[in-house]
Amino acid sequence: MDLTTLAHTELSTRLAVLHDEHGRLKDRGLSLNLTRGKPAAEQLELSRPLLSLPGPDGHTAQDGTDGRNYGGLQGLPELRAAFSGPLQVPVDQLVAFGNSSLELMYECVVDAVLFGLPGAPAPWPREGRTAMLCPVPGYDRHFALCEKLGIDMIPVPMTADGPDMDEVERLVAEERVKGIWCVPKYSNPTGVCYAPETVRRLAAMETAAPDFRVFWDNAYAVHHVGEGAPLADVLSLSAEHGHPDRVFVFGSTSKITMAGSGVAFFGSSPANVSWLLGHFSKRTIGPDKINQLRHARFLPDAAAVRAHMERHAELLRPKFELIDAVLEKRLGDAGVASWTRPQGGYFVSLDVLDGCAARVVELAGDAGIALTPAGATFPHGKDPRDRNIRLAPSYPGLAEVGDAVEGLALCVELAAVERLLEAGRAA
Amino acid sequence: MDLTTLAHTELSTRLAVLHDEHGRLKDRGLSLNLTRGKPAAEQLELSRPLLSLPGPDGHTAQDGTDGRNYGGLQGLPELRAAFSGPLQVPVDQLVAFGNSSLELMYECVVDAVLFGLPGAPAPWPREGRTAMLCPVPGYDRHFALCEKLGIDMIPVPMTADGPDMDEVERLVAEERVKGIWCVPKYSNPTGVCYAPETVRRLAAMETAAPDFRVFWDNAYAVHHVGEGAPLADVLSLSAEHGHPDRVFVFGSTSKITMAGSGVAFFGSSPANVSWLLGHFSKRTIGPDKINQLRHARFLPDAAAVRAHMERHAELLRPKFELIDAVLEKRLGDAGVASWTRPQGGYFVSLDVLDGCAARVVELAGDAGIALTPAGATFPHGKDPRDRNIRLAPSYPGLAEVGDAVEGLALCVELAAVERLLEAGRAA
Numbered sequence: 001m002d003l004t005t006l007a008h009t010e011l012s013t014r015l016a017v018l019h020d021e022h023g024r025l026k027d028r029g030l031s032l033n034l035t036r037g038k039p040a041a042e043q044l045e046l047s048r049p050l051l052s053l054p055g056p057d058g059h060t061a062q063d064g065t066d067g068r069n070y071g072g073l074q075g076l077p078e079l080r081a082a083f084s085g086p087l088q089v090p091v092d093q094l095v096a097f098g099n100s101s102l103e104l105m106y107e108c109v110v111d112a113v114l115f116g117l118p119g120a121p122a123p124w125p126r127e128g129r130t131a132m133l134c135p136v137p138g139y140d141r142h143f144a145l146c147e148k149l150g151i152d153m154i155p156v157p158m159t160a161d162g163p164d165m166d167e168v169e170r171l172v173a174e175e176r177v178k179g180i181w182c183v184p185k186y187s188n189p190t191g192v193c194y195a196p197e198t199v200r201r202l203a204a205m206e207t208a209a210p211d212f213r214v215f216w217d218n219a220y221a222v223h224h225v226g227e228g229a230p231l232a233d234v235l236s237l238s239a240e241h242g243h244p245d246r247v248f249v250f251g252s253t254s255k256i257t258m259a260g261s262g263v264a265f266f267g268s269s270p271a272n273v274s275w276l277l278g279h280f281s282k283r284t285i286g287p288d289k290i291n292q293l294r295h296a297r298f299l300p301d302a303a304a305v306r307a308h309m310e311r312h313a314e315l316l317r318p319k320f321e322l323i324d325a326v327l328e329k330r331l332g333d334a335g336v337a338s339w340t341r342p343q344g345g346y347f348v349s350l351d352v353l354d355g356c357a358a359r360v361v362e363l364a365g366d367a368g369i370a371l372t373p374a375g376a377t378f379p380h381g382k383d384p385r386d387r388n389i390r391l392a393p394s395y396p397g398l399a400e401v402g403d404a405v406e407g408l409a410l411c412v413e414l415a416a417v418e419r420l421l422e423a424g425r426a427a
Numbered sequence: 428m429d430l431t432t433l434a435h436t437e438l439s440t441r442l443a444v445l446h447d448e449h450g451r452l453k454d455r456g457l458s459l460n461l462t463r464g465k466p467a468a469e470q471l472e473l474s475r476p477l478l479s480l481p482g483p484d485g486h487t488a489q490d491g492t493d494g495r496n497y498g499g500l501q502g503l504p505e506l507r508a509a510f511s512g513p514l515q516v517p518v519d520q521l522v523a524f525g526n527s528s529l530e531l532m533y534e535c536v537v538d539a540v541l542f543g544l545p546g547a548p549a550p551w552p553r554e555g556r557t558a559m560l561c562p563v564p565g566y567d568r569h570f571a572l573c574e575k576l577g578i579d580m581i582p583v584p585m586t587a588d589g590p591d592m593d594e595v596e597r598l599v600a601e602e603r604v605k606g607i608w609c610v611p612k613y614s615n616p617t618g619v620c621y622a623p624e625t626v627r628r629l630a631a632m633e634t635a636a637p638d639f640r641v642f643w644d645n646a647y648a649v650h651h652v653g654e655g656a657p658l659a660d661v662l663s664l665s666a667e668h669g670h671p672d673r674v675f676v677f678g679s680t681s682k683i684t685m686a687g688s689g690v691a692f693f694g695s696s697p698a699n700v701s702w703l704l705g706h707f708s709k710r711t712i713g714p715d716k717i718n719q720l721r722h723a724r725f726l727p728d729a730a731a732v733r734a735h736m737e738r739h740a741e742l743l744r745p746k747f748e749l750i751d752a753v754l755e756k757r758l759g760d761a762g763v764a765s766w767t768r769p770q771g772g773y774f775v776s777l778d779v780l781d782g783c784a785a786r787v788v789e790l791a792g793d794a795g796i797a798l799t800p801a802g803a804t805f806p807h808g809k810d811p812r813d814r815n816i817r818l819a820p821s822y823p824g825l826a827e828v829g830d831a832v833e834g835l836a837l838c839v840e841l842a843a844v845e846r847l848l849e850a851g852r853a854a
Contacts, residue, residue, distance in 0.1 A: 041493065051717070289688065
C-alpha cells in the first residue's frame with residue numbers, strides 16, 4: 001500500500017491502527033539498541049588466539065628486533081607487509097601506530113594546523129578559515145573532529161558512486177577548501193563503494209589549495225558481507241596524475257581483530273610519511289610493537305586477513321539480510337522509505353519521508369528501541385531534510401535486530417502517516 | 428693525585444702518559460655504548476608472563492567490561508587502583524592511556540596551546556611568548572617537546588633538593604611562565620629526589636599565570652636501586668594550598684614491564700582530568716584495555732609492583748655500584764670530576780671540568796665508547812659550562828659498563844689535563 005496515494009480518511013483510519021500497534025509495542029517494555037557500530041562478542045571470539053600471543057618466547061620480530069623495548073617509530077615491517085595489500089599502500093609507505101585510526105586522523109589535522117603540510121606555504125589557518133568537504137550522510141566522528149579543531153564543513157551529496165564529483169570539483173576551486181573526508185569502501189553509513197571514475201577524479205582534479213588532502217578513511221577495506229567490491233588504488237592514481245602527496249590513507253584492525261586493542265595504520269607518499277613520523281618523533285618513542293607482533297602472528301598475510309574476514313561476514317550477513325527482509329515486508333511498497341543493501345561495512349542507511357527522521361527516532365525510543373539520533377550523519381548533527389537514520393546491526397543478536405527493525409518499521413510508517421495528514425491539512 | 432695542583436711540567440708528563448694510554452685504548456677497537464636509557468633484556472625477562480596474558484578467557488574486567496571492545500576512555504579501574512598508590516593519585520583522578528607518558532605530556536601542551544587550560548583566560552599563546560622552567564641538567568625529550576611547540580625554556584639550576592626554589596619563585600612572577608618540568612624522584616639525569624620543602628614550595632607558591640602547571644613526570648616513582656626515597660604528595664599539597672589544578676602527574680610502566688608495550692598514566696585534579704578526557708573524546712574511542720588487563724593481572728596491587736621493582740633493582744644495582752667504584756678509583760682525588768650516586772632511576776650525571784664535556788665525548792667516541800652528546804641535558808642541547816655528561820648503564824651488560832667507564836675515566840682525565848695546560852698557557 002503506497003501511503004502517499006491515500007486519501008485523508010484512509011490516512012486517518014491507518015493512523016488509528018498504527019497508534020494502537022505502537023501502544024502495544026510500548027507495552028512490551030522492550031530494550032533494544034541499533035546505535036552501536038561495534039563488533040558483537042562472537043566476532044571478537046574469532047580473534048581469541050590474540051589473547052595469548054605472542055607467547056613466552058614470541059617477542060622477537062623477523063628482523064631481530066626485541067619487540068619489548070623502545071623504538072621502531074614506523075611500526076613492525078612484518079605487520080605492515082601483511083596489511084600493505086589490503087590497504088593498497090607500499091609497505092615502506094605504511095605506518096603501523098597505536099590502536100586508533102581516528103587518532104591518526106586527528107594527529108594529521110592538528111599537525112596541519114600547528115606546523116603545516118608538505119607543499120604548504122604555511123600551516124592551515126585556525127579559527128574557521130579552513131574548510132573540509134564532507135560527503136553526507138557521513139561519519140559523525142569526522143565531523144566532530146572538524147568542529148573541535150575549528151575547520152568549517154561543507155556538505156557534498158553522496159551518490160551511488162561516491163561523492164558528487166561535479167560538486168567536489170567546483171568546491172576545490174576555493175583555496176580555503178583543504179581536504180575531503182572519504183570512507184571509500186562500504187561507506188559509513190551508506191555502504192557506497194566509490195566507483196573507479198570517482199577515485200580517478202579525486203586523484204586527478206586540480207585544487208586551489210596546494211596542500212589539499214584526501215582523507216581516505218578505508219575503515220572497511222576488507223569488511224565485505226556480500227560480494228567483495230574492488231576499489232581503485234587512489235595513492236597510485238594520485239601519483240600518476242602529478243599529485244603524489246594528495247592522499248592520507250587510514251585503516252585499522254579495530255573491526256578485524258579486537259575493537260579496542262587493534263593496530264591502526266597510516267599510508268601516504270614518502271614525503272607525507274616523513275612529515276608525520278617527524279612530528280611523532282617528538283611526542284613518543286614508538287608504538288606498542290608487542291601488539292603488532294601479536295597481530296602479525298595471527299594474521300601473517302593478506303590471505304589470512306581474507307579468510308578471517310570471511311568468518312566475520314558469515315556472522316554479519318544474516319543481520320543485514322534480516323534488516324532488508326523486514327523493511328521490505330513492511331515498507332517495500334509504502335512509498336515512504338528507502339534504505340541501502342550494503343555489500344560490506346557496518347551500517348544500513350535509512351531515508352524516511354523528509355521531516356520525519358527525528359520523529360521516527362522519538363517514536364522508537366518511546367517503545368524502547370534506541371536509534372542513533374537523527375542528524376548524527378551530518379555536520380553539526382543537522383540533517384537539513386531530517387530524513388536520514390543510521391542503523392547499526394552488528395552488536396545485538398539476530399533476534400534483537402529483528403525485533404528492533406520490526407518496531408522501527410512501524411515507527412517509520414506511523415511518522416509518515418502523521419506527516420502526510422499534516423501536509424494534507426496544510427494544503 | 429689532584430690534577431689541578433700540578434705544575435706545567437708535571438701536567439705535560441701526565442699528558443704524554445695519558446695520550447699513550449688513549450692510543451692503546453683506541454687500538455682495542457671497542458664498541459661500547461652508555462647512551463641508551465632503556466631496560467636490558469634481562470629486565471624485560473622479568474615481565475615474561477605478560478607475553479601470554481590475559482589468556483584465552485581473560486578478557487573480562489572486574490566490573491564486567493569486555494576488554495576487547497571499544498570504550499572506557501579513562502582506562503580500566505583495576506589497573507588505576509594498582510598504580511594509584513605508587514603514583515600518589517586517587518584512583519578516580521587517574522587516567523590510564525596508551526603506552527607513552529611522553530605522549531600524554533605532549534597532548535597536555537598541545538591542548539593548552541589549542542584550547543586553553545581550566546582556569547585560563549585563553550589558550551597558551553603560540554610563537555614564543557610562553558615559557559616553561561627547565562631544571563638543568565634535565566630530560567632532553569622535555570626540551571625537544573618545548574622546542575617543537577614554540578615554548579621558550581628558562582633553565583633553573585638543580586640542587587641536591589630539587590630545582591633552586593628561590594629562582595623558581597622569582598621566575599613564576601612573570602605571567603608568560605606557564606609551567607615547570609619536574610622529574611621529582613631519581614631525576615633524569617641527576618638522580619635527585621625532591622625534598623619535602625621543595626615539593627611544598629612548588630605546591631604553595633603564588634604564580635602570575637593563573638594557568639601555571641607543574642608537569643610532574645614521575646617516571647621513576649618506584650624505580651629505586653638503593654634505599655627507596657619517600658616523595659611528598661604534590662597533588663594533595665597543591666589542593667591544600669589552594670591550587671588544586673596546579674599539577675599534572677605523569678607516569679608509566681615503560682621501565683616497570685616492557686619499554687614499548689607498557690601503560691602510561693595521567694593524574695590530576697577532577698577539573699584537569701575532565702579537561703583532558705574531553706579532548707581525548709574527539710580523538711579516540713579509548714585505550715587498549717586488553718593491555719591494561721594484562722598489566723592488572725601481572726601487577727594487581729602496589730605490593731606486587733614493589734616486589735617486581737626489587738628484582739629490577741637487583742639487576743641495576745651492580746651497574747651503578749661499578750660506575751661509582753671505577754670513577755672513584757680513577758678520578759676520586761683528581762679534582763676534575765664529580766658524579767652522582769643515585770638511589771634510583773636510570774642515570775648517573777657526571778660533571779667534568781668546565782669546557783671539557785664535548786672533548787670527553789669526542790675522545791671516548793674515538794675509542795669506540797658512545798656517550799650521550801654533551802649538552803643533551805640542557806635546552807637546545809647547549810650546556811653553557813660544557814661540563815655535564817649523562818651516563819646510562821642499564822642496557823649494556825656489567826662487563827661492558829665496566830670497560831666503558833674505565834675508558835671514560837681516562838678520557839675525563841686526558842681532557843682535563845689538556846684543558847689545564849691550555850689554561851696555564853693563557854695565564
